[in-house]
Amino acid sequence: MPPSVPSLSRRVARTLRTSLFAQVLCALVLGIVVGKLWPDTATAFQPLGDGFTRLIKTVISPLVFCVVVVGIAKAGDLKAFGRIGVKALIWFEVASTAALVIGLVAANVVGPGKGMNVDPSSLDAAAVNQTTGGGQLPSTTEFVLNALPESFVGAFAENELLQVLILACLVGAALLHLGHTKVPKILPAIDQAQEVIFTVVGFIMRLAPLAVFGAMAHLVGNYGLGVMKTYAKLIVLCYVAAALFVVLLAVALRTVTGLSLWKFLRYIREEMLLALGTASTESVMPRVMQKLRRAGARDDAVGLVLPTGYSFNLDGASLYLSIGTLFIAQAVGVDLSLGQQITVVLVLMLTSKGMAGIPGSAFLALSATASSLGAIPAGAVALLLGVDRIMDSMRVVTNLLGNCVAVFAVSRWEGALDIERAKKTLDGEEAGPPEDGDGDEARAVEPTAADTPAPGIPAQKPKEAAPEVG
Helix, strand or coil, rough: CCCCCCCCHHHHHHHHHHHHHHHHHHHHHHHHHHHHHHHHHHHHHHHHHHHHHCCCHHHHHHHHHHHHHHHHHHCCCHHHHHHHHHHHHHHHHHHHHHHHHHHHHHHHHHCCHHHHCCHHHHHHHHHHHHHCCCCCCCCHHHHHHHCCCCHHHHHHHHCCCHHHHHHHHHHHHHHHCCCCCCCHHHHHHHHHHHHHHHHHHHHHHCHHHHHHHHHHHHHHHHHHHCCCHHHHHHHHHHHHHHHHHHHHHHHHHHHCCCCCCHHHHHHHHHHHHHHHHHHCCCCHHHHHHHHHCCCEEEEHHHHHHHHHHHHHHHHHHHHHHHHHHHHHHHHHEEEEEHHHHHHHHHHHHHHHHHCCEEEEEEEEHHHHHHHHHHHCCCHHHHHHHHCCCHHHHHHHHHHHHHHHHHHHHHHHCCCECHHHHHHHHHHHCCCCCCCCCCCCCCCCCCHHHHHCCCCCCCCCCCCCCCCCCC
């Protein structure tokens, strides 16, 4: 007899039970509906999203530390690690500058703020101070000093990724220098701690649908959907400019590595949807690191490029800042000359590097840019208060894709990318631990360059990939 075909309801139930992507998508839609129908009640769900982000942040610093230390030790070449860092910074600067220029060109062509004729004196400049908490962006000197840890424990306690990276580089270099004769058990212990942290991430990811529901219900309930009508031209322009930049990223990835960005998007679809729902790229950093390593990028490249990109490669934020600067200038009737627009690019190249982790950083960067020009009233930045939260989706997607492409490109540039493994993984022909909800059995992962033990570090026994939890 032919095998019975499960009913539609059973197939749907099975998909919702096993697929993280389906769970998060349903939570996203449900959050929008609840926020629209019961806005007063919906704002009470914000702690769901905030709590999830807090849990994820607790594991980011130790995970980055473990990945970088193990990556340096296994690669066995500290100079190569330094080259990866330099090449990553070059890539970041080129990418973020391209995003700034695309934003300026798009705003000049479309003119999203033209015809608004806003009186700057009618704007509430105090609202900007309330959003930013009266803070300010660090100067270049402060930014460099803040990247240096004051204490080993403090860097982890305050979740300062740049400080954790520096500590990880020092520990990795020390392991290479001492070798297995003096510290035979340190590297295996750190490697095992890394596996424990990834397992904890799997547990936390089971709460992702609740986080997305809470974050979206709060967003729609607090801001409503009407703001999209008021700022429709600006919103559409930002998203179209971001789409154009993503296309350029796809071309760059194909040119440098031969990989397809669209296949990579499908590969990280759960993480992308979660980042969209929570409006945070930090919430998916551990999972993205895991998937990049599985896709053939070497541990040291992933461990250095991705976390550093969270501070130095904010492509989506750069797009938004350049478009936003011209929008507020056009809205208050200020016509910026070519020289002033070049100044905008130069100022934003600096201010965008110190934005990560600072409340209201976009408004601080816009205020600093307006002040440097001397032509735009500082209070005009308040024009973007109503639409800033709507732009989070654009910034999150563009920032995340920009950093992932940077990992692949720099890895390829340094010879730290297994191209064949990457192509097979993105094609779905090769799997490490099963994806959430895929239901496939775990298959052994082929060794990559990152698995080769460093000189002085004892080789570890190969082990089968463990199923990923969550």
